[in-house]
Amino acid sequence: MKILVISNLYPPDALGGYEMGCRQVVENLRARGHEVRVLTTAPRTPVASPPHVRRTLRLTDMWVDYHMSRCATVTQLLDESESHRINAFNVHALLAELDDFEPDVAYVWMLTGIGGLGLMAALHHLRVPWVWHLMDDVPATLCQLDNRVVPALAREIERQLRGHTIACSQQLVDEIERRGIRLQGEVEIVPNWVAGPIPPLRSEFYQGDRPLRIVASAAHIDRCYDKGMDLLIKAAATLRDQGRENFSLDIFGQVNDSFYGDLIKTNHLSGLVKLRGSLKQADLIAAYQDYDIFAFPARLREPCAFAPLEAAPSGCVTVMSILSGNSEWLVHGVHCLKVPRTSDGFAHMFGEILDGRVDLEPIGRRGALAVRRDFHLDKLLPRIEQILTKAARQTRDGAGTTDEVYRLALLAEKLTSILIQEPYCA
Structure with missing residues (x-):
């Protein structure tokens, strides 16, 4: 044609x-x-x-x-x-x-x-x-x-x-x-x-014996195109205030708004939350292998994003807003974890994982299989x-x-x- x-x-x-x-x-x-x-x-x-x-x-x-x-x-x-x-x-x-x-x-x-x-x-x-x-x-x-x-x-x-x-x-x-x-x-x-080559599935999953590694990403980080990154920063502050500091949150993307850096400083989170800047798409997908959770607040009306799908094949478990269009394709507790689009919603789920009440390995394995099988462009x-x-x-x-x-x-x-x-x- x-x-x-x-x-x-x-x-x-x-x-x-x-x-x-x-x-x-x-x-x-x-x-x-x-x-x-x-x-x-x-x-x-x-x-x-x-x-x-x-x-x-x-x-x-x-x-x-x-x-x-x-x-x-x-x-x-x-x-x-x-x-x-x-x-x-x-x-x-x-x-x-x-x-x-x-x-x-x-x-x-x-x-x-x-x-x-x-x-x-x-x-x-x-x-x-x-x-x-x-x-x-x-x-x-x-x-x-x-x-x-x-x-x-x-x-x-x-x-x-x-x-x-x-x-x-x-x-x-x-x-x-x-x-x-x-x-x-x-x-x-x-x-x-x-699309393209799929990264290998990890051999080891988070078992509570080290800090929980959380990642989030967006092409642009600003309030004009709100992807909810402020909710994750506030969730990190909630965890810290609860006495939980055995985690890290890395946010990737082009920062166009000083609001987010100021929010990290205001809440004294510089040791826990980092704005990492932009990576090329292939490098970002490869980086997901180093994280346990992909946090995805999404836009208020996110139709369906690529990033949660790109994180899943390596076994990185997505914690996503239930409002996201992605949520109609994946099942809570089977392929991903779904939460309200609030800082408390994300903080609660992160706390459940940190306290050992949610086992990431079976979810990560099923999510990786589903994306490899059903969501590849081929x-x-x-x-x-x-x-x-x-x-x-x-x-x-x-x-x-x-x-x-x-x-x-x-x-x-x-x-x-x-x-x-x-x-x-x-």
């Missing part, structure tokens, strides 16, 4: 697991003989790009909090519109790729930051078959104006966008529906995965191929023209800009 992958970012230019997962699937599809081209944005820092990666889109970077929190309201709204709804420049770039590559199917990933609604509308107008791989509530985000879903936009997505969707959890599908959008067409639930890729193949058979009857698409994109962009600016020009 000829597959056109569309993503706002593509590694090594990445924010987190969504983009990393995209690259893993692309590389595996190419290895299986498919002709894959990636359409993505110009990188935010210089990176090398192989011939199959076309960096011709323009990114509206909504993740720069310094800019978004300090610019005028009208500028925020214009940026949000260009990011979520329509960017005629990017529609033009998409049309050029469709004309040059002539794909059998478009494989759509994260669209925030590139005028995602406009790109999906272009595919719809041209009747290009598509599969949308969702690892976040992207359809709802694209319908937001000033952080609220616009009902009219949500209704139009429901009415017009009928294709094939892959979602990483039922929790994510339910969340998108709660926000006002029922995904139309065929929806398949495919979990996130581990196992899941055939399902993804089947979905792409089925979508590619879709009829293209009634397709419009590229000229029509571009004229509509220009009109939508100009009208949107006028409607946003008018109230501020009165």
